[in-house]
Amino acid sequence: MSSFAQIEKKWQKRWRDNKVFSARINSKRNKFYNLEMLPYPSGTGLHTGHARNYSLGDALARYKRMRGFNVIYPMGWDSFGLPSENEAIKRGVHPTISIKQNIATFKKQMNAMGLSYDWDREISTHNPEYYRWNQWLFLKLLENKLAYKKKTSGNWCPGCNTTLANEDVKDGLCWRCDSEVVQKDIDQWFFRITKFSNQLLSGLNKINWSNHLKSLQRNWIGKSEGYEIKFKIENKQDISVFTTRPDTLFGCTYMVLAPEHPLVKDLVSGTKIEPKFNKFINKLSKQNELERISKEKEGLFIGKYAINPINDKKIPIFIANFVLMGYGTGAIMSVPAHDTRDYEFAKKYKLPIKQVIQNKNTSIDKSYSGEGKLINSGKYTGLFSDNAREKIGVELIKKNLAKKKINYKIRDWNISRQRYWGTPIPIIYCNKCDMVPVPEKDLPVKLPKTVDYNTLAKSPLETNSSFVNVKCPSCGGRAKRETDTMTTFVDSAWYYFRYCDPNNNKSIFDKTKIGYWMPINQYIGGTEHAVGHLLYSRFITKFLKKLGYINFDEPFLNLLNQGMVNRGGSKMSKSKGNVIDPLDTINEYGADTLRTYLLFIASPSTPFEWSDKDIKGVHKFLNKILDSPKLKFGSIKRKYIESLTQTKILNCTEHFEKLELNKVLIELMDFYSEIEKYPSKFALNSFLRMLSPFAPHISEEVWERMGIRTMLAKSSWPKFDKSKINKKAEQNEESIRKTVSDIKQILKITGKRAKIIYLYVIPSELKNYTLVSSELSSKLNSEVRVFAVNDSTKIDPENKSKKAKPGKPGIYLE
């Protein structure tokens, strides 16, 4: 075990000294950008999930290098953000100090794993030279009217004491601290991601991500195509509703508005409904959105009627808790016969239910929301839904009562955080000039060192007056800085660009460098970022393309979501006490064992169940390999083992290309047991190369002990040579194995000992068996004689043990 540690240290040093992993632009070579998601360097160090993630990425990086690609494989730190701030408060240290320590720990652990990062490209997002480009991006977005400030009801996390983006709220709870998120009216900065809704959606078609992940993003963007239809109201302004189903318009028997709908007040004011209405609103205002929509449907008839534009029928108008102002127009046309929610509501308030779509099921207890032939629909009766939708739409558009409309669920991205440890938003407020962006030449707006964290003020930055009070860049008068900081998701939305040109102090990056390295060929990370980070990154990329800085609009061509690491059936967590520290594993079994184990047990995307027994198996395997230079090379079975080598090269390469790394290892284990039987330097050489992405240290060590001068990390992946495949040799081996096991079985069961074993085989196989007879003899410790027989001859069981020819292919003992 200690030998593993020594070997690992030795090779880590040699790789470093030889700068094996630093990547330089070389226009003659094909590049491969390999990247794992930017980690937050927490105080607790690497966990097993990280280890799995990085083992995957590193194996791929090493493989691609061997395949001749110019591989860029960088690493950096998501060092801004709440956890660092909270940790710093808890420890009473400034975040700058604690994050520096954490980064050092992470880096040390990563190096102990033997990860082949190009550390020359390392970045930290809390570095002013990094975050000044966040600020620059912000100004560019502002310039393009894609950033704006708005006072609005937003998600407020009382635990984190800040606002959150919609993407940060999971099931009504804060994604970080699980506090219940409340709605609060605050001034907040937004990025207009909704401008890119359609591109964000269509771009999914040209990238290679899992269907699952794509559907998560599609869901989040939530595109639905339909119509906005005007309903007239006596003596009042028209009310528009959004619907995807104009074909059911004849079945619309009432209308429902969101209680906050701007026209509602006007409709009820001065009527006798008003007191009831106020009471209703009052009750609702006490509930947050989540409560409101999870409660039973509740509504109120407001005493007014609207006109259904398709048949001029008068229909009552309701307000109800389940209609949300934030989606569509905040008003719906209700078709109880063909919508579950409308049906429920109509039942409760005894509203008419009119069927307009034919339904195969005769049951009337349920609404039918599928499509079908129209009934009770005037001149449209008899048409099929899709056709009717089109025709009704055309009629209404002609009458100027409707327009085509596409709705998205996605909302603009709230980037404001009322916390300290983040990028200051480069905005100055001046009494005279109003809001003034900080001029580019004044960037970065540096985060002040001293603030009072425990402030009750809106943001800790407000407590530093020398930060807050500035001169207006435009008129020179007294002015104040914006004190919100940006969410760290801004930092991580573009960091991968910066790796291509990490030290550029003139611009965010050099276009030619990006032109060479980007986009990312393989991105690896967890699913938890499906609608946050991955969406924001795509948005920023599309924006940079719009600015003309890049000529592609999807940053991540291939995405691999590695599965979780579980233990005892559930996710590793401190509270459950089932955490495995990867460092302990490295100390006990070595980094190669950990890496190989993590890649062997499960395919990369499936959840991983940690088992102490399995890891020992892998350790055993690697230990054997360390001894392989002692094998007696020069097997007589050269043809077979060399043919097998080619087969294994072919299989391993295919599996690797599909990122089925567990299968590569399965092949390699199988391969190695054959090498042990028939030692061949050629086979071992290929084997070590193919093993090196998984267990790089041990492979290097054995490689060296075999007397090869070139470092394995600089060598190439074995080339598949079809001409060396010898199917016959492999088949022979297969039949020998089977014959041997059959004979052993017979000997065991009959309890016989055989001096001579007669093999009667069909003529076409005679040659094969004759060739291997001597080998069989040595394996079975008996003389083996092979004869050809004609299958059609009769067999006499009594002759079995005699030399006389039995007529059937088989094994006979003497």
Added chain:
RNA sequence: GUAGGCGUUCCAGAGCGGUCAAAUGGGAUGGACUUAAGAUCCAUUGGCUUAGUGCCUUCGCAGGUUCGAAUCCUGCCGCCUACACCA
């Protein structure tokens, strides 16, 4: 409810039309070594057997296509994951 995915031998997990009683690892059993444990190595690991490169049963369940199905199709059952009053 909607969308995606899955169901294989004791376990994890390959195989995705014939070479399949089904890779690989773990476990279990037996053997070698050892005073013993551990480690290591070898063998066995669906059943029956007249022992024959034999027969039968198995890849969620039920059918179908095919000369032939764990693999393809249809229906059913069960599990997972995500989003859910989105109009």
